[in-house]
Amino acid sequence: MSVATQRDRSLLVYGGFALSLAVVIVVCRPWNLTDHIMIGAPFGRDYVNFWMGGRLALEGRLDLLVDLRAYNALIADKFSHWNDDFFIFSYPPTLLPFLVPFGAMPYVPSLLVWTAVNFALLAWSARLIERDRWPAIAACLSPAAVMMMTYGHFSGVLAALATVAVTRGRARPLLAGMCLALISVKPQFAALLGIVMVLAGQWRAVAWSVPGAAGLIGLSILLFGIAPWRGFFEVTVPFHSWLIREYVVDHLRNTLSLYAAARLEGLSFAAAQTLQAGFSLAVVAGSGLLVLRDGLNPRTLTLLLLAALAALPYFQPHDLVIAIPALAVALFGGQAADQRPLLPFVPAVLLWLAPSTSIPFGIAHWPIVNLIVAGALITGLVREWRSGGAPRNLALRPVTADRH
Numbered sequence: 001m002s003v004a005t006q007r008d009r010s011l012l013v014y015g016g017f018a019l020s021l022a023v024v025i026v027v028c029r030p031w032n033l034t035d036h037i038m039i040g041a042p043f044g045r046d047y048v049n050f051w052m053g054g055r056l057a058l059e060g061r062l063d064l065l066v067d068l069r070a071y072n073a074l075i076a077d078k079f080s081h082w083n084d085d086f087f088i089f090s091y092p093p094t095l096l097p098f099l100v101p102f103g104a105m106p107y108v109p110s111l112l113v114w115t116a117v118n119f120a121l122l123a124w125s126a127r128l129i130e131r132d133r134w135p136a137i138a139a140c141l142s143p144a145a146v147m148m149m150t151y152g153h154f155s156g157v158l159a160a161l162a163t164v165a166v167t168r169g170r171a172r173p174l175l176a177g178m179c180l181a182l183i184s185v186k187p188q189f190a191a192l193l194g195i196v197m198v199l200a201g202q203w204r205a206v207a208w209s210v211p212g213a214a215g216l217i218g219l220s221i222l223l224f225g226i227a228p229w230r231g232f233f234e235v236t237v238p239f240h241s242w243l244i245r246e247y248v249v250d251h252l253r254n255t256l257s258l259y260a261a262a263r264l265e266g267l268s269f270a271a272a273q274t275l276q277a278g279f280s281l282a283v284v285a286g287s288g289l290l291v292l293r294d295g296l297n298p299r300t301l302t303l304l305l306l307a308a309l310a311a312l313p314y315f316q317p318h319d320l321v322i323a324i325p326a327l328a329v330a331l332f333g334g335q336a337a338d339q340r341p342l343l344p345f346v347p348a349v350l351l352w353l354a355p356s357t358s359i360p361f362g363i364a365h366w367p368i369v370n371l372i373v374a375g376a377l378i379t380g381l382v383r384e385w386r387s388g389g390a391p392r393n394l395a396l397r398p399v400t401a402d403r404h
Helices: 006-028 047-059 062-066 068-079 093-103 107-129 133-141 143-151 155-167 173-183 187-199 203-224 227-246 258-264 269-294 298-310 317-332 345-363 368-386
Strands: none
Touching (some): 006 133, 006 317, 006 345, 047 062, 047 093, 062 068, 062 227, 093 107, 093 203, 107 143, 107 317, 133 143, 133 317, 143 155, 143 345, 155 173, 155 187, 155 298, 155 317, 173 187, 187 203, 187 269, 187 298, 203 227, 258 269, 258 368, 269 298, 269 368, 298 368, 317 345, 345 368
């Protein structure tokens, strides 16, 4: 194992959790809800977008989601938030039906339920790969999970959907396809994950995801009409394209891609995009074909999910939660005595702790975490390809038996 002894594992997991909490407390000052980073509660900063989306859907005022001035004025008035923050609902309307139940609740209880659901699914994802409880505990205490809680995102849900989609892509393509369709509420990640799954031989699951995603689009139009989709393509998509193209540092300082690192170091848009494209092509092809050659085990699953994330020009520390269940099993699981380490000790530790340092490094405009994630992924892929093939007896073990 990369983290060989129980003492090493405990030190890394509990130490990483403590470090993450310390960073959040010092930098985010969660007790200050009016003029600093947090809004409405001591954690879950960006959850305000999800709650407002559900609430506005219930009130029939979805036009405000793309009226950026009115939307931010509404948030500032609702939460007495005086900072110069700028919020935008950046998801397609397919997410709205799932937000309505949360928008129907008061903000703080809604946030608590949202957070509990994400942590429960995060733990379940780890148990789906490895029955031992320790990786599930490690996943929930990981720095990436702390970032998910701090920013209030639904990465735990995405981790569960992605884990099921990839691990069941061959045996149960319909189930896997429906999970990939649900991931399409985060469309760029769903597209890249689908490409990697095709390369890994799971094309039937990807084919099933197409009608599933179409059904979600149809449901959103049936419930809310076509206007939210017009706003999404006329306002939301162009705004985000501009934000990333111009690289507005105040809004993108925590972005972990190689593209972001290149822009921070002064490269032009074209040069940074070229660097990102070359890296993306290498890791997507390398991880997909690796799974095709070796099959699925905690190492290859971790690399596949990390590749689908790192291939994006825009992803955040909390997005790393998607790969955390597999990574926790690869680093801390006890499946087989002859299992090769995913990474050498130092890169493994740096990758696990990386999200906890993303906030201070982002404030300092140092793309160190970006390089850690990319370097760990490349190191893991090279080690696996040079191994000459993994033993097939390391296949993933489900918590309950699949029906074939």
